[in-house]
Every structure is written in C-alpha cells, then in structure tokens.
Amino acid sequence: MEMMRNALQLWSLHLSLPFFLLLHHVSSALVASDSVYDTFLNCLQKHTNHSEVNSNILYAQTNAKYSTLLGNYIRNARFKTPSTRKPLLIVTPSHESHVEAVVVCSQIIGLQIRIRSGGHDYEGVSYVSYDMPFILLDMFNLKTIAVDIDDGSVWVQAGATLGELYYSIWEKSKVHGFPAGVCSTVGVGGHISGGGYGTMMRKYGLSVDNVLDANIVDVNGKVLDRKSMGEDLFWAIRGGGGASFGVVLSYKLKLVPVPETVTVFGIETTLDQNSTMAIDIVYRWQEVAPSTDDGLFMRMILEPVSSNVKKGEKTIRASIYALYLGKAERLVSLLEKEFPELGLNNKDCREMGWIDSVLWWNKFPIENSPDALLNRNLNSANLLKRKSDYVQNPISKDGLEWIFKKMVESGKIGLALNPYGGKMSQISASETPFPHRAGNLYKIQYSVNWHREAEEANSAAQIRRLYGYMTPFVSKNTRSAFLNYRDLDIGINTHGNDSYTQGMVYGLKYFHDNFHRLVKVKTAVDPDNFFRNQQSIPTLPSKRHSHIG
Ligand SMILES: Cc1cc2nc3c(=O)[nH]c(=O)nc-3n(C[C@H](O)[C@H](O)[C@H](O)COP(=O)(O)OP(=O)(O)OC[C@H]3O[C@@H](n4cnc5c(N)ncnc54)[C@H](O)[C@@H]3O)c2cc1C
Ligand SMILES: *[C@@H]1O[C@H](CO)[C@@H](O)[C@H](O)[C@H]1NC(C)=O
Ligand SMILES: *[C@@H]1O[C@H](CO)[C@@H](O)[C@H](O)[C@H]1NC(C)=O
Ligand SMILES: *[C@@H]1O[C@H](CO)[C@@H](O)[C@H](O)[C@H]1NC(C)=O
Numbered sequence: 001m002e003m004m005r006n007a008l009q010l011w012s013l014h015l016s017l018p019f020f021l022l023l024h025h026v027s028s029a030l031v032a033s034d035s036v037y038d039t040f041l042n043c044l045q046k047h048t049n050h051s052e053v054n055s056n057i058l059y060a061q062t063n064a065k066y067s068t069l070l071g072n073y074i075r076n077a078r079f080k081t082p083s084t085r086k087p088l089l090i091v092t093p094s095h096e097s098h099v100e101a102v103v104v105c106s107q108i109i110g111l112q113i114r115i116r117s118g119g120h121d122y123e124g125v126s127y128v129s130y131d132m133p134f135i136l137l138d139m140f141n142l143k144t145i146a147v148d149i150d151d152g153s154v155w156v157q158a159g160a161t162l163g164e165l166y167y168s169i170w171e172k173s174k175v176h177g178f179p180a181g182v183c184s185t186v187g188v189g190g191h192i193s194g195g196g197y198g199t200m201m202r203k204y205g206l207s208v209d210n211v212l213d214a215n216i217v218d219v220n221g222k223v224l225d226r227k228s229m230g231e232d233l234f235w236a237i238r239g240g241g242g243a244s245f246g247v248v249l250s251y252k253l254k255l256v257p258v259p260e261t262v263t264v265f266g267i268e269t270t271l272d273q274n275s276t277m278a279i280d281i282v283y284r285w286q287e288v289a290p291s292t293d294d295g296l297f298m299r300m301i302l303e304p305v306s307s308n309v310k311k312g313e314k315t316i317r318a319s320i321y322a323l324y325l326g327k328a329e330r331l332v333s334l335l336e337k338e339f340p341e342l343g344l345n346n347k348d349c350r351e352m353g354w355i356d357s358v359l360w361w362n363k364f365p366i367e368n369s370p371d372a373l374l375n376r377n378l379n380s381a382n383l384l385k386r387k388s389d390y391v392q393n394p395i396s397k398d399g400l401e402w403i404f405k406k407m408v409e410s411g412k413i414g415l416a417l418n419p420y421g422g423k424m425s426q427i428s429a430s431e432t433p434f435p436h437r438a439g440n441l442y443k444i445q446y447s448v449n450w451h452r453e454a455e456e457a458n459s460a461a462q463i464r465r466l467y468g469y470m471t472p473f474v475s476k477n478t479r480s481a482f483l484n485y486r487d488l489d490i491g492i493n494t495h496g497n498d499s500y501t502q503g504m505v506y507g508l509k510y511f512h513d514n515f516h517r518l519v520k521v522k523t524a525v526d527p528d529n530f531f532r533n534q535q536s537i538p539t540l541p542s543k544r545h546s547h548i549g
Helices: 002-015 019-032 035-046 066-072 096-109 162-172 188-193 226-236 275-288 328-338 354-361 370-374 397-410 453-469 499-511 514-525
Strands: 058-060 089-091 112-116 134-138 145-148 153-157 211-217 247-254 262-270 296-308 313-324 349-352 383-391 414-419 442-450
Touching: 035 058, 035 089, 035 096, 058 066, 066 089, 096 112, 096 134, 096 211, 096 247, 112 188, 145 162, 153 162, 162 188, 162 354, 162 370, 188 247, 211 226, 226 514, 262 275, 262 328, 262 354, 275 296, 275 313, 275 397, 296 397, 313 328, 313 354, 313 397, 328 349, 349 354, 354 370, 383 453, 397 453, 442 453, 499 514
Parallel strands: 089 134, 112 134
Antiparallel strands: 058 089, 145 153, 153 247, 211 247, 262 313, 262 349, 296 313, 296 414, 383 442, 414 442
16 A cells, blocks of 8 residues: 555656656656665565565666676667667566566656566567666566476466477477477567467467466566456457566466477579569469468568679569478378479478477577577677568469569568468457457568668668558558567557557557457556556556546
C-alpha cells in the first residue's frame, strides 16, 4: 500500500510540469545523484528474500562493466551509437525473486522499465526508451531449462536462447523438438511472447500454439502462473508481446515429435540464367509451398545480386531452403509430382538428425557438434532494418517480373518468403493474439543490412520504397504485420493522452480484432500503463488514470 502511495506521489510530481520538461528534469536530477543507485539497491534488498542482491546484479553508468553489459545483447547496431538513449541502471537478476523486486522498486523510484531477454528486437525496443529515465531489466542470467521427456514438456526461463532450448531437448531425446525460430541466439522471452515461428510451423504451428503454462511477474510484483493469472492474461502473453503485461519468467512448452532422419536442401537460380524458368519457379512456389505436405517447409529468398560485375549489372537470385520431416527419397518423389519446375533430385538433398538441421539453418557446419548452438555470440550486431507483409493471393508472373525489376532498381533489399498453410490454417485467428492464420499463403520479410552509419538514410528509404511498391500484392484494408518483426514505421505510441488511438494504428496491423481483447486484458492487469514501450498495448481511454495523461 505504502509503495503505491509513494509511486503515486512521484507521478503527481511529474504532472505539475510539461511533459518534455518533466522528463528532462527527472532524468538530470537522477543522473546527477549517485543516490539513485543506492536507493534502488536498498529497495531491492528490502523487497527480495534472496540474500545475494548486491552490486553484482545492479550497474550504474559509471560502472566499468556497464557498456559491455549493455552491448552484449544489442543485436541491431543502429541502437549502439553514442546518441542512443541509455538506461540509467542495468539490473541483471540471478534469481526470479529479484525480478519481483525490480518491478516494485522501479515504480517506487519512478523509473520506466525495459525488459530484455535475447535482445533481438529489430527496433531495439527491449533496451531503448524515449520515456526517461529508465532501467534495463536484463534477463540473460535466468536461463534454466528443465526437459521432462516422460511428460513431453519443458520449462524454460525467459533468458535462455532458442539454441540452448534445442540443445537441451536434443541432450535428452533425438526424437523430440520444439517449433520455434531459426536463429539460435534469439531469446525465449521476446520470441515466444511475440508469437515465434520456425521451420516446423506448417506441421505444429507457432511456438505459442505449444505453450502449456507460464510464470509472469505482474505490475504488483506478484508471480502468477496460468491458473492464477487466468485464461485472458495467459492468452495475451502468447503472441501479444509480453512487455505490455508484465515480465515473463518462464514458459512451459509442449515438446513435439521429430523423426530420427530429416532432410534439408538449398537450391538457387538467377533471373539472368533463364528468366522464364526463374519466374516459373517463384510463381509455382506460391501454390505449392503453402499447400504441400505439412512436414515440408520451403523458404524462398529473393535478393538482388551482381550478374555482370564489370558492367555493374544486377539480377535477382531466387533460393529455396527447405526442411522435410522425413527421408530424402519421399521428398524427391513428392516434389517430382508437385513441383517439377524445381527439378529436385537426390543429390540436392541431405539427410541428418533434427538437431543437425538446426545447425544447417544457422549456417553452422553440420560436421560440428551441436555445441555451436550454445554460443551466445555476445556483442555482435549488424546495422539493419526489417519490415513484414502477408500475401493472400498468388502474385501473377507479370507482377513478379515487375517486382524483380523494382528490386534491382532499389538496390539491396532482400525478401524472405515464409510459407503458411498446414497447421497454421487449422487454428482460428482468435485462438491466440497472432491473427495471421487461414487465408495467408505466405509472409514476406523485407530486409536490408548496411555497413556504415552514413548508409542508414539511403537503406531505410530503399526498404520503405519497395514496401510501397508491394502495396497492390499484399494484404489490404488492414495491411498486416508480424509483431516479432518489429517495425516502428507502422505506428508508434508516444505515451501522450492519445495512446489508445495511436496504439490502434499498429495494434490492428499486428493483431487485427484481437487488439481489442488485448486492450481489455491490458486495462485489467496494468491500468496505469506501467509496462509500456513504443508499441505496447494501450489501456482503454475511459479507464485511464489522470496521471497517465
Ligand atoms: C537474427 C534474427 C533471427 C530471427 N529469426 C526469427 C525466426 O526465425 N522466427 C521468429 O518468429 N522471429 C525471428 N526473429 C525475431 C525475434 O523472434 C524477435 O525479435 C523476438 O522478439 C526476439 O526475442 P528476444 O528475447 O531475443 O528479444 P528482446 O529484444 O529481448 O525482446 C523483444 C520484445 O519482447 C520483450 N521481452 C523480452 N523478454 C521479455 C520478458 N521476459 N517478459 C516480457 N517481455 C519481454 C521486450 O521488451 C521487447 O519488447 C529473429 C530476429 C533476429 C534478429
Ligand atoms: C518471501 O518469501 C515468503 C515465503 O516464501 C513469501 O510469502 C513472501 O511474499 C516473500 N517476500 C518477498 C518480498 O518476496
Ligand atoms: C528457359 O526455361 C524454360 C522453362 O523452364 C524452357 O522452356 C526454356 O527452354 C529455357 N530456355 C533456355 C534458353 O534454356
Ligand atoms: C492531450 O489531449 C489534449 C486534448 O485532446 C491535447 O490538447 C494535448 O495536446 C494532448 N497531449 C498529448 C501529450 O498528446
């Protein structure tokens, strides 16, 4: 009670000043005073049962380890510059009870919070805030994974990576797996709360379709499991993004069966070799990939490449990377029938165990031990931007030809097409907050990387231009987007009193009608909108407390 009163007093203090002035005022006052560190540490010690709360889990900007810690899980170098807004403090819980204390103390002291697990957010939302001052709650130490083969399930803490999850399952069984993302360094906390898809999506759905239970710290610092949080909140944190609702501590996941032998292949062709053939393959892929056997996932990558280096000419390369949950012989005969244009034969295919296919998708040598999946590859980041779209009707051959021309003109934007169908079409659009189910043929990821900061403006302009050109070919009315492919271009929340209207702009794109249920859950569990960020779920306007305005 007392804590809430203190927090409210702090907030009402904020109210007396204009918004920008207030931020400046509070942050400089706090930065100037070393006592925030001590105050926070004292508060943590008071609010946790765990004795090891000490300076090993709390870092001020003056600490020599601060920059390394901050940088370790920055995965987009766009947010690793001197001008990037930095947390006042970094807290790295080593025990779940520390998280409870962080949530309570941040409110008492008046710090906004950013929650980071693997740090792969494409827009750095997990560690950048324009809402100042803020504390970074960095979950990387909470990475326990408990696989129970008899029960067919696993409890995994939010700070574990997907690579660690796959490795831990593989250690216990060669015929179990889990349907989640490709990249081994992605964090469980952001990935699963944001949906989570991977190469077994057509067979088993998204990660969120295989979540059995969860532990979350709510705004009052209480730990809730599925039973105590109730089905509405449990629904919300399976695709609605965890960070709007609380701090996810762990998920209990249902393991899925994988065969002892799976098959992968990668095949490519370029437009300049034979454009009729290349266009036929891409066109036909749109029909086959979303409708073929559920056990087959064929990702299509389209990208501009040099065709004639001397003349500076470019062409489009179309590559298909695939996982088949079965043996090569069956795959070859399946595609001979369904996709003769591809001309797949036995020597294009490689058979291996499921864990080796995980290495293969990560472009790790499969001769190596799966230990490679445990490498967190700290402090490595590219400059990049991503966007997403959904395609519901096959694009005509003329359309494809035009798009390829635009891609060559644009310069360096790549497209990754991920086929849906199978299990994805059998789950209703409201089963989880993730609405992109039946009726979608495939999702497009637009991608661009660059090397020098100075290239940012041009790269960002290119990707936005191509996104513009794609308008006639992709989902209409609501132009859909995938939350895990965070894109601040589609709308942001500036946390003014208009946050509901602002939130609806991106909310409907990510969640369609599920947005309204997410808002209801949000309003019920966090009415004062403590858990917020540039694209969080807003509260209902009528329920908003005056001090948020
Ligand atoms: C190289 C790369 C490959 C990718 N591949 C895939 C893929 O194959 N499939 C796919 O679906 N996506 C993929 N993604 C996207 C990825 O799933 C999302 O970026 C995801 O949100 C990352 O989770 P994280 O924990 O690493 O990120 P973070 O940046 O730590 O978090 C992302 C968001 O979740 C919130 N969050 C993080 N942890 C918690 C928590 N414990 N409780 C509450 N909220 C939390 C953050 O505040 C932030 O809003 C990829 C991204 C990259 C960079
Ligand atoms: C400490 O532990 C007890 C018993 O487990 C629990 O009831 C209490 O809420 C905990 N207190 C804090 C501050 O975590
Ligand atoms: C190009 O591909 C088409 C369709 O596969 C084929 O009919 C044609 O003969 C090919 N042209 C050349 C020059 O190889
Ligand atoms: C809040 O709403 C009022 C009235 O609608 C408006 O004048 C003001 O600019 C808004 N403030 C913010 C921060 O959006």
